[in-house]
Amino acid sequence: MDEDILALEGVGPSTAKKLISAGYPTVEAIAVSPPQEIMERTGLGFNTVIKIQESARKLMSSDYKTAKEYYEKRRLLKRCTTGSKRLDEILGGGVETQAITEFIGEYGSGKTQICMMLSVTAQLPYERGGLEGSVVFIDTEGTFMPERIYQIASHMGLDPDAVANNILVGRAYNSAHQCLLIDQLFSICKDRNVKLVVVDSMISHFRGEYVGREMLSERQQKLNKYLHKLLRLAEAYNLAVVVTNQVQSDPAAYFGDPNRPAGGNIMAHACTHRVFLHRGSRGTRVAKIIDSPYLPERKATFIITERGIADVEEEDSGRSR
Numbered sequence: 001m002d003e004d005i006l007a008l009e010g011v012g013p014s015t016a017k018k019l020i021s022a023g024y025p026t027v028e029a030i031a032v033s034p035p036q037e038i039m040e041r042t043g044l045g046f047n048t049v050i051k052i053q054e055s056a057r058k059l060m061s062s063d064y065k066t067a068k069e070y071y072e073k074r075r076l077l078k079r080c081t082t083g084s085k086r087l088d089e090i091l092g093g094g095v096e097t098q099a100i101t102e103f104i105g106e107y108g109s110g111k112t113q114i115c116m117m118l119s120v121t122a123q124l125p126y127e128r129g130g131l132e133g134s135v136v137f138i139d140t141e142g143t144f145m146p147e148r149i150y151q152i153a154s155h156m157g158l159d160p161d162a163v164a165n166n167i168l169v170g171r172a173y174n175s176a177h178q179c180l181l182i183d184q185l186f187s188i189c190k191d192r193n194v195k196l197v198v199v200d201s202m203i204s205h206f207r208g209e210y211v212g213r214e215m216l217s218e219r220q221q222k223l224n225k226y227l228h229k230l231l232r233l234a235e236a237y238n239l240a241v242v243v244t245n246q247v248q249s250d251p252a253a254y255f256g257d258p259n260r261p262a263g264g265n266i267m268a269h270a271c272t273h274r275v276f277l278h279r280g281s282r283g284t285r286v287a288k289i290i291d292s293p294y295l296p297e298r299k300a301t302f303i304i305t306e307r308g309i310a311d312v313e314e315e316d317s318g319r320s321r
């Protein structure tokens with residue numbers, strides 16, 4: 001069941017059940033069906049159905065909007081600091097809400113560390129670069145370390161118990177479970193003022209389970225569906241979505257980097273901003289923006305320390321840039 005239905009105005013578990021058994025299992029189905037038909041099939045009253053449909057269309061943002069309304073919505077956009085000024089700068093000021101930011105890199109490139117850092121900084125007040133919200137962390141690889149959250153939070157002078165209490169961790173055991181956890185986000189994010197959703201990693205279960213050419217299109221369809229759900233979530237609740245992705249070697253690449261992001265065009269199109277991570281000299285990490293609709297392709301060097309993500313000292317950065 002698509003739990004997004006529970007996020008709709010005026011829909012509790014019993015109404016959700018009625019809608020689903022009447023043949024409206026998704027928010028989309030509810031939004032586009034004639035109200036008369038929904039009334040007849042579910043036995044719900046006219047006003048209730050109208051209210052539910054309005055809420056469904058809002059969640060899908062499927063109605064026309066004026067450019068001014070768009071502008072007003074964009075003005076609500078917030079940015080979350082990564083802890084590194086340079087990395088924030090190439091991201092246009094930090095990881096933004098109403099968008100999906102994808103961090104791509106090899107094992108050990110720092111993806112999970114960035115996700116854990118953001119899980120702390122997202123809770124900071126706006127003036128410290130935070131989003132003043134709570135966090136959902138979907139962990140598909142079992143690499144989320146609560147100790148690390150405590151460490152980073154204490155270094156920032158925050159109450160580590162309070163910070164850890166505001167991070168809801170979902171350990172996804174396979175791709176179907178991962179999808180289920182994403183479906184549940186629509187009601188969770190509404191109830192808990194969630195401002196950051198992390199999926200680390202978006203793709204590993206899919207890659208592991210859907211092997212071979214004949215399963216590729218099914219895999220891509222599912223991935224597409226869930227990335228779009230995440231984007232819809234980001235827009236509906238003005239929150240930031242961060243996903244991580246692996247690289248796969250491309251034997252056809254004779255020139256340049258033989259490693260390219262996994263997930264093909266689907267990942268490339270669904271993610272708003274893509275950031276490539278790789279190891280730099282002397283333990284540093286280098287981030288590079290790729291395929292962004294408006295961010296230039298710039299690079300930034302940062303380091304991973306006990307305190308989390310940080311800038312390299314001036315003298316070092318000059319050399320590695």
Ligand SMILES: Nc1ncnc2c1ncn2[C@@H]1O[C@H](COP(=O)(O)OP(=O)(O)O)[C@@H](O)[C@H]1O
Nearest residue numbers: 105106107108109110111112113114304305306
């Ligand atoms: N407490 C820490 N202090 C300093 N560096 C750390 C700490 N914890 C992890 N790291 C660094 O982070 C790296 C792991 O990065 P990680 O985010 O797990 O990679 P990925 O998720 O891309 O595979 C380690 O190799 C180490 O260099």
Ligand SMILES: [Mg+2]
Nearest residue numbers: 111112141143
């Ligand atoms: Mg990782």
